[in-house]
Amino acid sequence: MDPCLDMKDLKKEDSVNFIQIDVELFSPLNPHIEAELIFLAMEILKAPFSFQEKDIYTLELNTLGCPNCRIKYKEDLLKFLEENKENLCETCKERITRNPLRVLDCKNETCKEVVSKSPIITEYLCKECKDHFISLKEVLDFIGIKYVENPRLVRGLDYYVRTIFEIKAKGLGAQDTVAAGGRYDYLLKELGGPELPAIGFAIGLERWAISIFGDEENKGILESKKFLEKLNPDLFIILLGKELLNEGFKLATLLRKKGIRCEITYEEKSLKAQLKNADKLLAKYSLILGDEELKKKSAILRNMKESIQEEVKFKDWEDLSTKVFEKIKNKI
Ligand SMILES: [Zn+2]
Ligand SMILES: [Zn+2]
Structure with missing residues (x-):
């Protein structure tokens, strides 16, 4: 960086x-x-x-x-620019001899118009x-x-x-x-x-x-408020039991690879405390995994905003990450 x-x-005071x-x-x-x-x-x-x-x-x-294919191209480009010189901006008129390729880069509207008819390098390769x-x-x-x-x-x-x-x-x-x-x-x-x-x-x-x-002149791809909203977790993984930490970490990694913004707590906390945490972070969904759930190969997916939840059956972590991704991808 x-x-x-x-x-x-460089000449300007505030370079x-x-x-x-x-x-x-x-x-x-x-x-x-x-x-x-x-x-x-x-x-x-x-x-x-x-x-x-x-x-x-x-x-x-x-x-x-x-350099080989450019010889003929530069020749033709130069000829073209000389022929259209009167329509080019002052800077570009100078550029013709110094660096004709830069004329193709000019942001001036009339130059752009001229350039749109210029010879193109891809025909000289x-x-x-x-x-x-x-x-x-x-x-x-x-x-x-x-x-x-x-x-x-x-x-x-x-x-x-x-x-x-x-x-x-x-x-x-x-x-x-x-x-x-x-x-x-x-x-x-x-x-x-x-x-x-x-x-x-x-x-x-x-x-x-x-x-x-965005800034004063540009809107930006995402308005900043909307963007900040995007930074909220899509999913908060709630693990009930210390022995599930490795599994939870693995699941979070798989979901993150799919583009899901995942949060997880690596501390032992009650379900209630973790749900509160998910709420505080404005997570859109939470996924609850406990010993019982693990034995039955099922997890609980909760829509935090609507307070509705469903059971998600799975074969392994890859399968669970795919199912969760499919269920929430259009709602986050
Ligand atoms: Zn070549
Ligand atoms: Zn120009």
Whole structure:
């Protein structure tokens, strides 16, 4: 996790500091490793949410090709930008010679309009880059990571090659990117280091927080009150008897893996005291397990708000966690 300074704003008195969570992975070109990294980025972002809100981030994917496939692309892009120069903003006019790829990243509406007709890198890929991009998409499809291909995604930095991605949040306006990354296979060498291909991503902590809670300009994915409500336990596991602690812990772990927000008391307390505890924490459900219940392989699931309860029969802990998950998933 690094505190950063925005280079664009160095001249301003109040230079913008922000905090990033960075992940770097040094590895040769490999679609599985890239997919794993993208998966990790998505999982980190989604971690504060329950399983119901997991579709709030969109993954945009592109490839920038290698230096070889970029030669012809840059040529054509430059030609296109020169032809459309009069419609570009002042900054972009300068960018044409300095870093034409950055024009594709401009947030100015008229620039966006021009860029929407620009040549796209994916039509210039060499065989190796093309095959690699196809393999990566196949792996993502296979593991069920949804993505949107955006052939005009560039990330604006010269050192990126091949795979790049951005993760955008719903409802964040123009600055909706909360995480971004890509390959920088030649960067270390260019900086005087070894020839070590790498891929990495950064999550902007502030953008991520705004995407969740909102601020003066943005609503946020969850209004903060609703979000706080989400932090209340979905389920409070009530264990009656010290000898059940290990089992209870195991059950909580299985339920947490399924996305259920679980609480449990590892102290010996009466049923009444534990129910009171569950109430105090505003738990939506409680699951009562005692020696008797364990022998009969049945637990009691209680809807705390409506004060109704039912018996849940089970074969083992995995079975019980699945049954409880199925019963409460649509009500939490
Ligand atoms: Zn290439
Ligand atoms: Zn512009």
